[in-house]
Amino acid sequence: MTIDATDRKILTATASGLPLSPTPYAEVAAWLDLPEDELIARMARMLEDGVIRRIAVAPNHYALGMVANGMSVWDVSDDAAEGLGTQVGALDFVSHCYLRPRALPGWPYNLFAMIHGTSRDEVEAHRAEIARLLGPACRASDILYSSRILKKTGMRFANGG
Amino acid sequence: MRRTPLPPDALDATDRLLLNVLQDGFPLCSHPFAAVGEALGLAESEVIDRVHRLRDLGAITRFGPFIDAEAMGGAFCLCAMEVPAERFEAVVTLVNAHPEVAHNYERVHRLNMWFVLACDRPEAIARVADRIEAETGLTVLRFPKLQEFFIGFRVPA
Numbered sequence: 001m002t003i004d005a006t007d008r009k010i011l012t013a014t015a016s017g018l019p020l021s022p023t024p025y026a027e028v029a030a031w032l033d034l035p036e037d038e039l040i041a042r043m044a045r046m047l048e049d050g051v052i053r054r055i056a057v058a059p060n061h062y063a064l065g066m067v068a069n070g071m072s073v074w075d076v077s078d079d080a081a082e083g084l085g086t087q088v089g090a091l092d093f094v095s096h097c098y099l100r101p102r103a104l105p106g107w108p109y110n111l112f113a114m115i116h117g118t119s120r121d122e123v124e125a126h127r128a129e130i131a132r133l134l135g136p137a138c139r140a141s142d143i144l145y146s147s148r149i150l151k152k153t154g155m156r157f158a159n160g161g
Numbered sequence: 162m163r164r165t166p167l168p169p170d171a172l173d174a175t176d177r178l179l180l181n182v183l184q185d186g187f188p189l190c191s192h193p194f195a196a197v198g199e200a201l202g203l204a205e206s207e208v209i210d211r212v213h214r215l216r217d218l219g220a221i222t223r224f225g226p227f228i229d230a231e232a233m234g235g236a237f238c239l240c241a242m243e244v245p246a247e248r249f250e251a252v253v254t255l256v257n258a259h260p261e262v263a264h265n266y267e268r269v270h271r272l273n274m275w276f277v278l279a280c281d282r283p284e285a286i287a288r289v290a291d292r293i294e295a296e297t298g299l300t301v302l303r304f305p306k307l308q309e310f311f312i313g314f315r316v317p318a
Contacts, residue, residue, distance in 0.1 A: 003232065003233075008233070011226070011228055011233060014225050014226050015225075015228070016225075017223055017224045017225040018187075018224060018225040018226075020209050020212055020213050020216075020224075021209070022192060022194055022195065022205055022206075022209065023191060023192060024193065024194075025189070025190075025191065025193070026191065036191065040189055040190070040191070043189055043226065044189055046226075047189065049232075050229055050232070051228065051229055051232040051233075052226045052227065052228060052229075053226075053227045053228070053229055054186055054226075054227050055186060055187045055188075055189060055225065055226045055227070056183060056184055056185065056186050056187050056224075056227065057180065057183035057184050057187065057212070057215075057221050057223070057224050058184070058221065058222045058223040058224070058227070059180050059184055059220060059221060059222070059316040059318060060162060060163055060219055060220055060221060060222045061316045062162070062163060062164045062165060062166065063163050063165075063166060063167045063218070063219050063220045064166070064167070064180075064220065064316050064317075064318055065166045066316055067164075067165070067166060071268065071275075081308075082308065085308065085310045086310050086311070088310065089309075089310025089311050089312050089313065090310075090311065090312075090313040091313060092313050092314060092315045093314070094312065094313070094314055095312060095314040096312065097309070097310040097312060098306040098307070098308065098309050098310070099306070099307045099308040099309075099310075100239065100304040100305065100306055100307055101303075101304060101305070101307060103241075103302045103304070106271075106272075107241075107272070107302065112239075112304075116314070116316075142270070144268040144269065144270045144272075144275070145268065145269050146266040146267065146268050146269075147267045147268065147269050148266070148267040149264070149265075149266060149267075150253050150256075150257060150265035150266060150267055150274070150276075151257045151262055151263075151264055151265040151276070152264045152265075153263055153264070
């Protein structure tokens with residue numbers, strides 16, 4: 001997964017989004033003084049390599065009624081963690097799913113999954129669904145609800161993602 | 162960013178269809194809006210106008226490529242702290258003063274402060290976390306990602 005200086009310019013130029021024009025890639029190519037077909041070929045390669053995860057719209061889930069969320073955390077056995085994480089991440093109500101180190105003794109959880117729903121009750125129902133999916137491989141779990149945003153800044157290239 | 166639901170009549174069925182289709186992906190070709198329109202039976206100009214309006218309404222937060230920030234050379238780490246209630250506001254000020262703190266949330270738990278460090282280079286993560294420990298006298302637990310799973314998240318529009 002390597003990118004060169006031109007790739008980097010493309011990512012920087014599109015970091016705040018694509019122009020809403022009939023030919024958005026031609027416009028970006030013109031900004032960078034590249035032929036459109038080269039820009040498209042480079043973006044296609046970065047998509048294939050995973051540097052660009054996808055080109056898409058990010059709906060504002062709050063605007064669409066998904067106003068509740070919670071960070072669910074699970075202590076799953078290490079040998080089953082990868083397979084179970086794959087299944088949890090694929091759920092359509094989970095927006096982030098990571099395996100992270102435990103912080104023993106106080107924090108036994110290694111699988112983190114951010115759950116979204118239209119209400120706290122729906123988030124809890126989703127949490128129960130994950131618990132069923134994990135079954136006996138899960139030894140303990142918890143969910144942390146946010147009570148306040150203390151800071152939120154756009155990350156340089158992950159803005160809004 | 163808008164954090165409240167839109168009125169129920171703000172979006173029509175075509176808006177919802179577009180949101181559902183476009184969150185799965187946007188074509189990488191010379192006339193992508195025309196390609197989307199062709200698939201949905203809409204004119205190119207109508208697709209553009211609707212995406213424009215959805216953005217102005219706050220129904221869309223971003224439209225374009227989503228980048229793997231680590232591929233750009235960045236390093237990230239989720240961190241958590243157990244902050245005594247009576248010191249909470251003072252610790253918020255100390256932690257947020259670091260430009261590397263990208264987001265920070267208060268959560269209902271013994272570990273009541275959760276933030277993400279975003280640095281240009283991996284070695285900077287430990288330096289910033291250590292500095293926050295020195296400034297606050299509190300332990301900064303570090304939860305770097307070991308593995309990220311493919312996300313199937315979809316917002317039903």
